[in-house]
Amino acid sequence: xxxxxxxxxxxxxxxxxxxxxxxxxxxxxxxxxxxxxxxxxxxxxxxxxxxxxxxxxxxxxxxxxxxxxxxxxxxxxxxxxxxxxxxxxxxxxxxxxxxxxxxxxxxxxxxxxxxxxxxxxxxxxxxxxxxxxxxxxxxxxxxxxxxxxxxxxxxxxxxxxxxxxxxxxxxxxxxxxxxxxxxxxxxxxxxxxxxxxxxxxxxxxxxxxxxxxxxxxxxxxxxxxxxxxxxxxxxxxxxxxxxxxxxxxxxxxxxxxxxxxxxxxxxxxxxxxxxxxxxxxxxxxxxxxxxxxxxxxxxxxxxxxxxxxxxxxxxxxxxxxxxxxxxxxxxxxxxxxxxxxxxxxxxxxxxxxxxxxxxxxxxxxxxxxxxxxxxxxxxxxxxxxxxxxxxxxxxxxxxxxxxxxxxxxxxxxxxxxxxxxxxxxxxxxxxxxxxxxxxxxxxxxxxxxxxxxxxxxxxxxxxxxxxxxxxxxxxxxxxxxxxxxxxxxxxxxxxxxxxxxxxxxx
Amino acid sequence: xxxxxxxxxxxxxxxxxxxxxxxxxxxxxxxxxxxxxxxxxxxxxxxxxxxxxxxxxxxxxxxxxxxxxxxxxxxxxxxxxxxxxxxxxxxxxxxxxxxxxxxxxxxxxxxxxxxxxxxxxxxxxxxxxxxxxxxxxxxxxxxxxxxxxxxxxxxxxxxxxxxxxxxxxxxxxxxxxxxxxxxxxxxxxxxxxxxxxxxxxxxxxxxxxxxxxxxxxxxxxxxxxxxxxxxxxxxxxxxxxxxxxxxxxxxxxxxxxxxxxxxxxxxxxxxxxxxxxxxxxxxxxxxxxxxxxxxxxxxxxxxxxxxxxxxxxxxxxxxxxxxxxxxxxxxxxxxxxxxxxxxxxxxxxxxxxxxxxxxxxxxxxxxxxxxxxxxxxxxxxxxxxxxxxxxxxxxxxxxxxxxxxxxxxxxxxxxxxxxxxxxxxxxxxxxxxxxxxxxxxxxxxxxxxxxxxxxxxxxxxxxxxxxxx
Numbered sequence: 001x002x003x004x005x006x007x008x009x010x011x012x013x014x015x016x017x018x019x020x021x022x023x024x025x026x027x028x029x030x031x032x033x034x035x036x037x038x039x040x041x042x043x044x045x046x047x048x049x050x051x052x053x054x055x056x057x058x059x060x061x062x063x064x065x066x067x068x069x070x071x072x073x074x075x076x077x078x079x080x081x082x083x084x085x086x087x088x089x090x091x092x093x094x095x096x097x098x099x100x101x102x103x104x105x106x107x108x109x110x111x112x113x114x115x116x117x118x119x120x121x122x123x124x125x126x127x128x129x130x131x132x133x134x135x136x137x138x139x140x141x142x143x144x145x146x147x148x149x150x151x152x153x154x155x156x157x158x159x160x161x162x163x164x165x166x167x168x169x170x171x172x173x174x175x176x177x178x179x180x181x182x183x184x185x186x187x188x189x190x191x192x193x194x195x196x197x198x199x200x201x202x203x204x205x206x207x208x209x210x211x212x213x214x215x216x217x218x219x220x221x222x223x224x225x226x227x228x229x230x231x232x233x234x235x236x237x238x239x240x241x242x243x244x245x246x247x248x249x250x251x252x253x254x255x256x257x258x259x260x261x262x263x264x265x266x267x268x269x270x271x272x273x274x275x276x277x278x279x280x281x282x283x284x285x286x287x288x289x290x291x292x293x294x295x296x297x298x299x300x301x302x303x304x305x306x307x308x309x310x311x312x313x314x315x316x317x318x319x320x321x322x323x324x325x326x327x328x329x330x331x332x333x334x335x336x337x338x339x340x341x342x343x344x345x346x347x348x349x350x351x352x353x354x355x356x357x358x359x360x361x362x363x364x365x366x367x368x369x370x371x372x373x374x375x376x377x378x379x380x381x382x383x384x385x386x387x388x389x390x391x392x393x394x395x396x397x398x399x400x401x402x403x404x405x406x407x408x409x410x411x412x413x414x415x416x417x418x419x420x421x422x423x424x425x426x427x428x429x430x431x432x433x434x435x436x437x438x439x440x441x442x443x444x445x446x447x448x449x450x451x452x453x454x455x456x457x458x459x460x461x462x463x464x465x466x467x468x469x470x471x472x473x474x475x476x477x478x479x480x481x482x483x484x485x486x487x488x489x490x491x492x493x494x495x496x497x498x499x500x501x502x503x504x505x506x
Numbered sequence: 507x508x509x510x511x512x513x514x515x516x517x518x519x520x521x522x523x524x525x526x527x528x529x530x531x532x533x534x535x536x537x538x539x540x541x542x543x544x545x546x547x548x549x550x551x552x553x554x555x556x557x558x559x560x561x562x563x564x565x566x567x568x569x570x571x572x573x574x575x576x577x578x579x580x581x582x583x584x585x586x587x588x589x590x591x592x593x594x595x596x597x598x599x600x601x602x603x604x605x606x607x608x609x610x611x612x613x614x615x616x617x618x619x620x621x622x623x624x625x626x627x628x629x630x631x632x633x634x635x636x637x638x639x640x641x642x643x644x645x646x647x648x649x650x651x652x653x654x655x656x657x658x659x660x661x662x663x664x665x666x667x668x669x670x671x672x673x674x675x676x677x678x679x680x681x682x683x684x685x686x687x688x689x690x691x692x693x694x695x696x697x698x699x700x701x702x703x704x705x706x707x708x709x710x711x712x713x714x715x716x717x718x719x720x721x722x723x724x725x726x727x728x729x730x731x732x733x734x735x736x737x738x739x740x741x742x743x744x745x746x747x748x749x750x751x752x753x754x755x756x757x758x759x760x761x762x763x764x765x766x767x768x769x770x771x772x773x774x775x776x777x778x779x780x781x782x783x784x785x786x787x788x789x790x791x792x793x794x795x796x797x798x799x800x801x802x803x804x805x806x807x808x809x810x811x812x813x814x815x816x817x818x819x820x821x822x823x824x825x826x827x828x829x830x831x832x833x834x835x836x837x838x839x840x841x842x843x844x845x846x847x848x849x850x851x852x853x854x855x856x857x858x859x860x861x862x863x864x865x866x867x868x869x870x871x872x873x874x875x876x877x878x879x880x881x882x883x884x885x886x887x888x889x890x891x892x893x894x895x896x897x898x899x900x901x902x903x904x905x906x907x908x909x910x911x912x913x914x915x916x917x918x919x920x921x922x923x924x925x926x927x928x929x930x931x932x933x934x935x936x937x938x939x940x941x942x943x944x945x946x947x948x949x950x951x952x953x954x955x956x957x958x959x960x961x962x963x964x965x966x967x968x969x970x971x972x973x974x975x
Contacts, residue, residue, distance in 0.1 A: 004621060008825070009627065011627070011630075011631065011634075011817075011826075012631045012635075012860075012864055013631075013634070016867075020867070021867065021869065021870070022600075022864060022866065022867060022870070023598050023600075023865040023866060025866075025870060025873050025874055025877060025954055026596075026877060026954050026955070026957075027873070027877055028876070028877045028880035028881055029957075029958040031958060032880050032881060032884040032958055033880060035884055035887060036880050036883045036884050036887065039765065039876050039879060039880065042879055042880075042883060042903055043736070043765065043766065043879075043903055044738055044903065046738070046741075046767070047736055047738050047740070047766055047767050047903070048766070048767060049763065049764065049765055049766055049767050049768060049872075050767070050771075052764075052868035052869070052871075052872060053635075053638040053639050053641075053763065053764070053768070053868050053871060054638045054868070055635055055638055055639075055863055055864070055866070055867050055868045055871065056864055056867060057867045057868065057869070058864055058865075058867065060600055060865065063600060063861060063864045063865050064600050064603070064604070066864070067604045067607070067628065067857075067860075067861055068604070068607065069624075070610075070623075070624035070625075070627050070628050071604070071607035071608075071609045071624050072609065072624065073623040073624035073627075074609040074610055074613050074621075074622055074623070074624030074625050075609060075613060075621045075622065076608050076609045076610065076611065076612030076613040077612040077613070077614075078608040078609070078612045079608075079609060079612075082614065084614055084617075087614055089614055090518075091518055092611070092612050093518060095564050095567060095568060097606065097611075098568075099567075099568065099572070099575075100789075101602070101606075102572065102575055103580055103582060104572075104575035104576055104578045104580055105575055105578070105789055105790065106580075106597075106787035106788065106789055107580035107581045107582055107594070107787065107788060108578050108579075108580055108581075108788060108789070109581065109586055109588045109592060109594065109788050109790070109791075109932075110592050110788070110790050110791030110792075111588045111590060111592075111935045112579070112586065112588065112932060113923070113927055113932065115927075116578065116579035116927075116932070117578050117579075117790065118577045118578070119574040119575045119577035119578040120574075120575065120578055122574055122577075123571070123574055123575075130558055130559075133556050133557050133558060134556060134558070145650035145651070145654070145792070145793065145850075145852070146650065146848070146850035146851065147849075148837070148847040148848055148849050148850065149650060149654075149848075151847060152847060156688065159692065181838075182836075182837040182838040182839070182840075182841045182844070183837050183838075183847050183849060185837075185841040186837035186840070186841060186842060186844040186847035187847045188842065189842040189843070189844075189847075190692065190693075190846065190847050191692045192691075192692030192693065192694075195841070195842040233545050233546050235545050235546070235547065237547070237550070238547060238549075263552065263556060264546075264551060264552060265546060265550045265551060265552065266550075266552065269550055269552075270550055280850065284518075286611045286612045286854075287612070287613065287614045287615070287850070288610070288611055288613075288853050288854030288855075288857075289610055289611075289613045289616060289622070289625035289628075289629075289853045289854055289857070290614070290615040290616070290625075290629075290647070290648075290813065290850060290851055290853030290854075291648070291793075291850040291851045291852045291853045291854065291855075292792075292793035292850075292851075292852045292853075292854060292855055293850045329688060330684040330685070330687055330688045331653065331681050331684035331685045331688060332654065332685060332688055332689075333650050333651045333653050333654045333685055333792075333794075334591050334592070334651050334652065334653045334679070334681045334685070334791065334794065335591070335592065335681070335790070335791025335792055335794075336790065336791055336792065337791075337792050338789075338793040339789050339790040339791060339792045339793075340787070340789040340790075340792065340793060341792075341793060343571070346571070347567050347571060349558065349559075350559060350561070350562050350567050350570065351518070351561060351562065351564070351567055352518075352561055353558055353559060353560045353561030353562075354555045354556045354558045354560075355555075355561065356516055356519075356561050357556075357558070359516060359519055359522050360518075360519060362539045362542075363519050363521050363522055363527070365539070365542045365543070366521065366527065366530055366531070366534075366539060366542065367521060369542055370530045370533055370534055373533060373534050373535075374533075389545050390541070390542040390543075390544070390545065392542075414618065415618075415620065418618060418620060418621045423614075423618065423621065424617075424618050426617075429838070443518075443519045443521070443522075444518055444519060444520070445520070446520035446521060446526075447520070447521055447526055447529070447530060475620045475621070478620040478621045478623075479620065479621070479623045479624075480619075480620050480623050480820060480825060480827045481620065481820045481821070481822065481825075482620065482820060482821045483619050483620065483819070483820055483821065483827045483828075483829050484818050484819050484820065484821050484823070485619075485818065485829050485831075487818050487819065488816040488817070488818035488829050488831045489816065489831045489832050489833075489834075491804050493818075494807075494816060494831065494832075495816055495817040495818075496633065496643070496644045496645075496807070496814055496815075496816050496817075496831065497630075497633050497634040497637040497643060497644055497645060498630075498631075498634035498637070498638075498817075499634065499637055499638065499643060500637075500643050500802055501817050503802075
């Protein structure tokens with residue numbers, strides 16, 4: 001049975017002893033001290049730090065051990081099955097980590113003379129071309145730091161486009177399906193748009209009739225995930241694109257679910273004008289417990305002029321950064337993007353080529369449908385929006401029958417899965433499925449691991465009918481038992497830093 | 507017909523082995539994988555291969571990328587005196603080792619706290635140590651970078667105060683201003699620049715008083731400023747902001763906080779900044795690590811963007827643990843009413859910074875700040891002795907960056923840069939274009955990694971190239 005490490009590791013502020021040192025820094029040489037004088041003479045008195053920061057004092061040994069123990073109380077995709085729906089938790093190739101840790105990338109400054117950074121510029125330029133080819137877009141901007149950052153750029157591009165056409169005052173609305181990721185409406189709102197929600201039909205796809213009624217001269221665009229968050233391909237995409245484009249709107253592709261389409265279908269060919277990609281999902285870079293990722297955006301020819309500066313250009317001999325783009329929206333962050341992450345994606349694409357990418361897509365779909373078939377046999381779970389169509393990369397089950405019959409909810413199932421040394425799926429999303437379990441196996445888990453997950457699900461559901469107590473109290477085998485998340489967010493007890501905790505002592 | 511991988515299974519795709527595929531297809535009841543794509547309109551299915559390089563073996567990839575990257579020159583090949591928002595600092599070995607711990611590196615956002623205590627505790631410790639450095643109460647677990655953190659801070663100030671103007675110094679990183687504009691404009695926020703004092707670079711208080719009004723949501727300053735000097739009128743600026751019911755936002759380079767007064771001690775309501783120097787390599791400018799902190803005031807905390815980790819107990823109450831808090835601010839729950847759309851951030855970089863801060867401790871930060879400031883001031887001293895060179899341009903204390911003006915040499919910054927590069931030294935960043943009133947000026951940066959010899963080499967090389975005009 002799985003049992004996670006449980007170190008009961010103290011907070012770092014309670015470790016170490018006064019006077020211990022964790023790292024020796026280079027010091028200013030004696031001659032420098034003599035020439036410059038005392039530090040205090042350089043800083044006016046009222047600008048000096050009076051009290052040293054209250055940081056812990058640990059030796060290097062203790063620091064390393066502390067964080068090593070913390071890592072042992074964590075679970076990554078290298079630990080085992082990680083079927084978080086819409087998150088595409090696939091294996092992160094080790095060679096890519098090694099390459100991204102070379103000094104020839106780590107120790108390069110973004111403002112270096114172009115003649116001294118030709119290697120990295122070439123890699124980024126080639127990556128842009130590859131991603132444009134994969135998504136069927138005209139130009140790609142690598143700058144967004146994450147998927148949501150890409151979405152923000154995408155909605156800003158919509159804004160720039162309609163402004164250019166003199167229609168921004170009128171085109172105030174961005175349409176999103178009710179199955180959309182939360183980032184879609186949030187990104188639309190950040191760029192100053194109002195959000196209009198379009199419902200799904202009985203098959204789980206955008207309701208075309210409903211779409212026609214909400215589209216108008218106020219429409220700035222539609223943000224669509226395809227395959228959608230139910231794992232279903234929006235088969236009416238041609239009609240949807242036509243409706244939006246005829247109304248003068250732009251079509252935005254949320255790339256969270258691009259994985260099953262690699263080398264099979266290109267968003268650009270389906271009529272999407274703006275496409276974001278999640279490098280940390282589809283292109284295998286590690287998610288790092290919440291980042292850094294990267295969220296490049298591909299656009300059609302008409303929109304390329306609005307992309308952030310600089311653009312990487314190649315004159316046949318050398319690469320350089322071009323800031324001379326008068327219609328650019330400006331900047332969404334400093335410099336050129338999460339370069340160390342992008343380098344890994346470049347290596348990933350090279351490791352697969354076209355045929356390999358297609359294989360990624362096909363096996364991710366095969367795995368999802370295999371998993372779905374197996375789970376459909378389990379009592380207590382249902383597959384909503386089941387019209388007999390295959391899913392793509394993920395499938396969404398409902399634990400509603402189980403909840404009604406035993407009291408065991410999707411949340412309880414998720415917690416109990418942890419006891420088996422498996423990560424839980426995404427739960428309670430999409431919002432249109434009650435007691436949702438959104439499961440994405442990706443292409444990088446072997447059949448045996450998928451079978452182990454199915455077996456665990458079967459046992460958990462059986463246990464729910466026989467003796468729900470154990471499942472209701474799960475997890476049991478993790479580093480810590482169920483946490484009081486209400487207390488964590490309550491204004492009276494909320495402790496968001498160590499100093500805040502010391503004030504409140506929850 | 508497009509070819510498939512054929513008989514060869516791929517190392518990253520265990521089920522690409524043909525027999526396993528067959529077995530799984532049998533279970534599903536299909537004969538070909540294409541049946542799983544049957545619902546996609548035929549016209550969208552690719553009928554020719556994509557134009558991509560052919561697949562390489564691991565060894566070939568390594569050779570290819572190493573060869574390309576070897577065209578880059580690094581700060582170990584030649585001294586590089588660049589800063590301006592991304593700084594060369596040493597990353598201790600322990601930091602790199604922890605960053606590669608697979609359980610942290612390959613985990614997702616800690617949505618299941620019971621199995622993710624390691625990441626959660628590390629992030630809570632990052633937040634807590636950032637609070638200690640900045641003397642603030644609350645920090646989130648990261649933003650993309652300083653620039654986007656500033657954009658979010660302006661939006662937050664507008665929500666909190668229900669006003670729509672932010673005042674920012676004229677001397678600010680141009681890319682940061684551009685980012686701020688892009689974040690502010692859709693929210694109806696106007697960005698107004700406050701003039702500086704010609705002699706010192708400091709905020710022109712009269713101009714600030716003139717521009718601040720009932721519409722001002724926030725006053726923003728940076729310390730040290732983009733051009734390296736320390737803004738010393740901090741208390742006064744904070745008071746002016748607060749007298750006008752505006753928030754006081756301060757941007758920081760955290761390597762200065764062992765020696766400079768932290769913004770929490772001079773009335774900052776929100777602190778933003780760049781924590782890349784704390785344990786994260788430059789990587790050609792990304793990933794970076796945006797700091798975002800505020801005071802313990804519920805009206806501020808509720809409007810904060812980004813993920814926050816909190817300390818709590820188990821349901822049984824017998825043990826402490828950590829989880830994400832205040833998620834009702836966030837996009838997956840609040841959707842279009844969320845405080846921001848940010849979800850994935852720079853978590854692992856924040857862990858790196860936590861390790862770095864723990865390694866340095868209170869003494870280490872003092873030493874770091876002292877070493878940097880002494881070395882930078884030594885460089886200014888040497889360079890200012892060169893005929894025609896004026897450094898720093900502003901008569902103010904400088905921390906690790908400083909302006910060098912070449913007007914008196916008859917050479918442009920570009921020409922000086924070119925000549926230095928021929929001598930295998932990378933000079934500072936040209937700022938003449940962004941601040942034309944400063945003439946031929948570059949921004950130089952010196953940190954703890956620059957040795958006395960390198961600084962002296964820069965001085966003698968400059969002397970040499972300027973003599974040859």
